[in-house]
Amino acid sequence: MAVANTIPAERVAQNKRSGSLITLDDLKVEYLSPRGPVRAVDGVTFDINPGEVVGLAGESGSGKSTIAMAILRILQPPAVITGGQVLFGGRDILAMSDSELEDFRWREVSMVFQSAMNALNPVMTIGDQIVDAIRAHSRTSKSDARQRAADLLDVVGIEKARIDSYPHELSGGMRQRAVIAIALTLNPPLMIMDEPTTALDVVVQKEIMYQISELKEKLGFSILFITHDLSLLVEISDRIAIMYAGQIVEMAPARELFEHPLHPYTQGLMQSFPSLTGDKKRLTGIPGSPPDLISPxxxxxxxxxxxxxxxxxxxxxxxxxxxxxxxxxxxxxxxxxxxxxxxxxx
Ligand SMILES: Nc1ncnc2c1ncn2[C@@H]1O[C@H](COP(=O)(O)OP(=O)(O)O)[C@@H](O)[C@H]1O
Ligand SMILES: [Mg+2]
Structure with a gap:
């Protein structure tokens, strides 16, 4: 893989240095609704170290995506950040101006969404889309950008020859890889992945998970990996946080969490794992449903x-x-x- 000439060595070293990279401190986000505020994120505190993969798991509606959007400051009304801090390299993201945010997004933190593979422009080749992303953020000649785009495709496991393919000519898995390549263009120290493989079949999902962990080993960036499927986090995460109804109820090193889950909710999630035979009967672990976040x-x-x-x-x-x-x-x-x-x- 052409990683070496793609990413400057000092950036890789910088990504791997010690000390926390991002710290969320008592973060609170509400969605205003006619019935009252929906307390989607209610006092969330955790940090991510350089080069670390933190998995964030919990049932749908527990506030995971809201955290991701708060970090990138891309929440739209009726969402309001009502409290807390998000510190990145000592700067509070929540206090950044629009122009500071423009610099911050993509360069410091990039994001891959579940639906991202459908967000590719259907009338542009993937090569051109990566070239555009590179040139939007750096002064790079077209030919250099194209070379780098080819290297990035190689890095995420797409043959360089596919550079002139249109999205519809690629499989779902390859489209998602292309989106990851775009998120890598500036080699940000933190990448947020929000259910990046949920729309894919299990085999492709496994391949992409493997590739993501290889990439992060080589490039040294940190990942906040969000999923409703705890089983996906076993191999990739250093630490795992479990969310329930807008709050973190348990956080531990990955192996420790799997071997000694302490919270009854985490224990229930473990029992909800699909069996190895692929049998889909699940969620025997936790009867009932998550609470109303207006009056929890x-x-x-x-x-x-x-x-x-x-x-x-x-x-x-x-x-x-x-x-x-x-x-x-x-x-x-x-x-x-x-x-x-x-x-x-x-
Ligand atoms: N635009 C909105 N208006 C009101 N409530 C919302 C809105 N978006 C999300 N929510 C609520 O916020 C909670 C957290 O949502 P979300 O962060 O998307 O959860 P997750 O990603 O864990 O599935 C959910 O209960 C959801 O219903
Ligand atoms: Mg979500």
Whole structure:
């Protein structure tokens, strides 16, 4: 792969340096609705280190995409960011001006959406679309940009010869790879992938996941990988955060999370895995459905669905607390959480 001449070495080194790359601190986002504010993201705190892959998983509607859009500041009304900070290299993204944001997006953080492969321009070749993306952000000659576009296609596993193909001439998997190539054009230190493989069949999904982890090993960028399918995160993630009803309920190193899931919701998600034979019967783990985010349940938001709930669960909001090194959970089953939650009251 032509990675070496595609990405400057110092940028790769910079991507791999230590210290947190992005920090979300008590982020709150609401969608205003006639019935009242929908608290889609309600006090979310986590960070991503350089070169780290953080997986963000949770049922549909739990607020994952809202977090992604808040980081890129692409939320549209009726969404309002009502609190918190998003620090990137020490700068608060939430305080950036429009022109600062223009520089920031794509150069510092790029994004691949689930539906991105349908967002390719149908009347332009993929090569021209990558060339445009390169030239929109840097002074590069057409021929250099075309060379780089070919290298980028190679990097994501598309033959260079396909550079003059139109999107409709490519399979769904190749279109999604082309979109990843576009997101790589400026080699941003952080890439957000929001359900990037959800529309693809399982085999192509696996191939692309493998390719993404290879790319990040080589280029050293960080990834926030969003999915409703926890099983996709096993191999790719360094750490995993589990979201429920606008909040993070558990966060831990990937292997630790899979071996010792602590939150009853996480345990339920694990039992909902499709079986290895591809049998699709699922979600036996968690009966019921996620709550209304306009008036969420009191105490722990998961308590109405929780098989392990006890007396305090509908009364005291559980705080996220560290119960073993690097393993945080927000559930009253754990003494550290009870101590933390009662100290702070609510
Ligand atoms: N434009 C909107 N108006 C009102 N509510 C919205 C809007 N967009 C999203 N929501 C609500 O915000 C919550 C979080 O949505 P989203 O971030 O898309 O979740 P996810 O990506 O986890 O599926 C959901 O309950 C959804 O209904
Ligand atoms: Mg989403």
């Amino acid at each position: 349940p009191s105490g722990c938001r998961f308590h109405p669905r929780c098989p392990k709930r006890f007396e305090m669960c509908d009364k005291v909001v559980p705080k996220l607390a560290e119960v073993s090194p690097g393993h945080l959970v927000a559930c009253h089953l754990y003494p550290e959480v009870r101590a933390e939650s009662q100290n702070h009251g609510d």
